[in-house]
Amino acid sequence: MVSWFNIFREYLPSFLQGAAVTLELTAVGLLIGFVLGLGLAVARTYGPKWLRVIAIGYLELFRGTPLLVQLFLIYYGLPSLGLTLSQTLSAYLALGLNSAAYQAEYFRGAIQSIGESQMTAGRAIGLSRWKTIWYVILPQALRLVIPAWSNEPISLLKTTAVVFLIAVQDLMAKAKRAATDTYDPISSYLAVAVVYLVMVFILNEVLKYLERKSRIPGFEMESKKT
């Protein structure tokens, strides 16, 4: 027990640097995933047939394969197609594309729970289909999705921990460094486990707070995904 605490103390500055990178990765992945995921959800629900097929194919492929494979495909594979990305950019892209597939499912659930009647109501006052989606459906969907969606940031934070395998200097990379330096892998990984737990705990509290703040009584989806 003493040894992991010693490592924790000695490597704390390094771990904090790594934790910052981990949070950056989470934030960027979340943002890319949000924009793309929302687009996918709308395409999947309201798009013409060919677009729906593409959206479904995307969702199935990205949710049916490991993030690690997606990461390697982008970092090692894309250069042979003439697109070379840095380690960090590759990680951003892989996390974003991956998270988009999961976020799209949350958005789709919210959009579907709003139902056809709001679309009918929008069309009835003369809004076009896309304007109804933009001004009527999405504002409601984005509010409804919050409880379910609030699982995603934590899930993504945990997912980021594999990017050290393409040498991105995240928290896990610092742990590996400490493990090699100290010849004590168990204590090193235990020390960063504590850092991860603290981050997850704080993020969880923040999300719970935001969720409470944004709640509108009587306006919610039937069941919250747990």
Next chain:
Amino acid sequence: MSQPILTIKNLTKKYGENVVFHDINLSVNEGDTIVIIGPSGTGKSTLLRCINLLTRSDAGEIWLDDKEITCKECDEDKVRQHIGMVFQNFLLFNHLTALENVRLGLTRVKHMNPADAQLKAMQELERVGLQDRAGHYPGQLSGGQQQRVAIARALAMDPRVMLFDEPTSALDPELIGEVLEVMRKLALEGMTMLVVTHEMGFAREVADRIVFLEKGSIVEEGSPNDLFYHPKNERTREFLWKITELYGKKDTEQGNG
């Protein structure tokens, strides 16, 4: 007078500060049908659960035949085999067919051999008139049918006493009759029964004794005739008046003769 089969002595149940019932004394003779009536929330259901040891009482004793069943070292699973219980919301095992529901206790609790259990279970279903629904799952049966299967399930264990906890109050009006009919038949066959119900017609017609429970204690008990037509206590009179208003007058007027 026959031998008391079930004796309740000074039974008390509390949830924290809240007294559900207090100092209940009741004795049930073999073959008797006792109907317990009273406003909701007066501990009728809890009393039945205490008798079946599904809820632990806080003080007092319950005796079944010549044995105390509330003692610390009593085997409650053994006791429950001798006391059948029918619940308000049926509580059939959702993943089993009607026949399997009735058979399960025979094979798993009584360790009867499968062939005998099958036969016995089928007989019990016949007893409640549902032999042709043996292969149906609870979700495929009407509420009335589910409750009759639940009665068959309890009967299969050959209980000494049957407890009914508002067996018809979750049913649509047109389904109540078939369940009461089965219960009436059981009473005639000499089953000892303790029934909590708001069905005053059934109470008047079938009960040997009616017990009026209010605010956790027995206010009055007596024959249907005494209680319905010559209640001694003002509260009994009030309750019966209210419930007659609620459930229609014709119930009390019939049989007035």
Next chain:
Amino acid sequence: MDVASFLKYIASGTAYTIAVTLIALPSGLVIGTLFALANVYGGKVIQRLTALYSTIMRGLPPIVLLFILYFIVSGSINLSPFWAGSISLGIVTSAYQMEIIRGAILSVSGGQMMAARAIGMNKIQAIRYIILPQTVRLAIPPWSNEAAIVIKDSSLVYALGVPEILRRAQLISASTQEPFLAFTAAALIYFILVFVTNRSLDALERRLRIPANP
């Protein structure tokens, strides 16, 4: 590298991936189910401990846990990376499976337990004959999801040097200088494994479904 040996190479990697999954998933199910039962039916202390286990295990990235467990397991008993990795992955998934089983147990109504006790069953019998059979049916859809996650997470043992699909793909990519093809092939295999698993469990769920269950 010719096509035949390429395929053989990939296939043996697939066998490793399947083997890791087939060790991790059931061991996680056994631990998860025991913990779920302990959490729902156990005393206060046991409830607290199992809840803490679940919170900590699910609060950590799987790869962090995998590394910790791997070094603990392989340090205390002499096991190959394959076995140590598979068992560790089983412990990682156990907390998630615990939550799936716990949720399913809790959604079987409390009345079912009472009805079972009322016909004289003891607690163990009631769990065995009444609660668990219904739990299994309710748990299949979320469990199918977890099975897919374990298949995908089996790629993490790559980092321990187990020669599963991803490790093979990397070696092929290095030797053929065709990284895009190699990793696409790996992705495709994972996809097929996940797809087949989900479809089979869907079919199982339909077969076990209780007619007209509310």
